[in-house]
């Protein structure tokens with residue numbers, strides 16, 4: 001692994017997208033993230049199976065009796081605590097089955113997020129009876145976060161669709177990728193879509209290079225992420241419809257003179273959901289990691305009774321996760337008004353949204369270093 005480029009640690013600055021809403025209040029991510037939990041649970045069996053089949057505990061523990069796990073983009077909880085405990089449980093079970101005569105290893109869990117994440121809430125709400133030593137690791141997961149060959153399992157859920165930044169071409173008024181009247185690539189021009197896709201591919205490539213150095217031979221990287229089926233357009237997905245609605249509310253506010261249209265044109269959400277085909281092609285360009293298992297699913301977390309979306313809760317979840325991105329660009333009054341109008345606007349297209357939520361909009365991938373034996 002000596003030839004891997006080691007400059008990504010230098011790029012690990014604090015200027016990434018704005019984190020989720022902190023604290024434990026009524027608008028917090030802590031209280032509005034159970035849809036992400038339902039979604040990640042859909043992949044839970046597949047993750048457990050991958051760990052059971054692919055993680056060779058005999059090999060891993062030949063040098064140390066500590067298993068080190070990292071959750072990248074852990075936010076403020078509580079989902080991360082369930083995810084980490086279930087990984088510990090499955091490794092313990094594997095250990096008991098494969099090495100019944102050996103003492104149980106110790107576990108250390110690293111909770112990573114952007115430096116501005118509310119780590120205080122995270123650590124104050126940790127389960128008191130956890131079976132691991134905990135540590136916080138602030139920094140962007142698009143750069144290096146850990147020493148060489150130090151992690152056994154890396155997990156990241158619903159975080160890799162957050163780009164490290166808005167693609168630069170979208171910020172240039174003279175570029176063909178200037179995103180007039182839109183806040184995302186949904187329903188935007190080819191140039192805008194290409195700029196987003198390029199940024200996402202560069203970011204993922206940085207993520208993979210860093211992880212390739214940080215995991216031990218035989219270690220695994222588990223990714224659960226928002227996705228789009230190959231061949232579909234983002235505007236056909238429920239989230240795409242929502243981003244178009246948000247843009248149209250902001251343009252209406254601009255017509256009333258409270259903001260300018262140019263402010264709307266200049267604002268773009270730094271998120272991109274890649275298809276499995278795009279993901280595979282970035283991994284194929286990485287010399288050090290292979291995909292050992294992957295899958296798509298339709299978690300339908302928003303469909304309360306498998307048919308209807310609870311728009312109020314849906315908007316609360318979106319707001320808890322994304323409000324900071326809007327607040328960086330618009331005043332508090334404008335952001336409040338946009339979210340207040342959103343529920344009513346989405347209710348007008350609830351039938352289309354509900355039907356779109358039946359698509360496979362979640363993917364999971366398990367990767368391993370290709371020198372894992």
Ligand SMILES: C[S@@+](CC[C@H](N)C(=O)[O-])C[C@H]1O[C@@H](n2cnc3c(N)ncnc32)[C@H](O)[C@@H]1O
Nearest residue numbers: 019036073074075079113114140141157159162
């Ligand atoms: C929607 S939340 C998901 C949180 C958690 N994994 C869950 O499933 O509930 C996405 C998280 O990823 C974090 N994130 C986004 N980009 C990041 C980056 N480059 N480095 C570290 N964390 C990042 C955000 O700050 C946010 O807390």
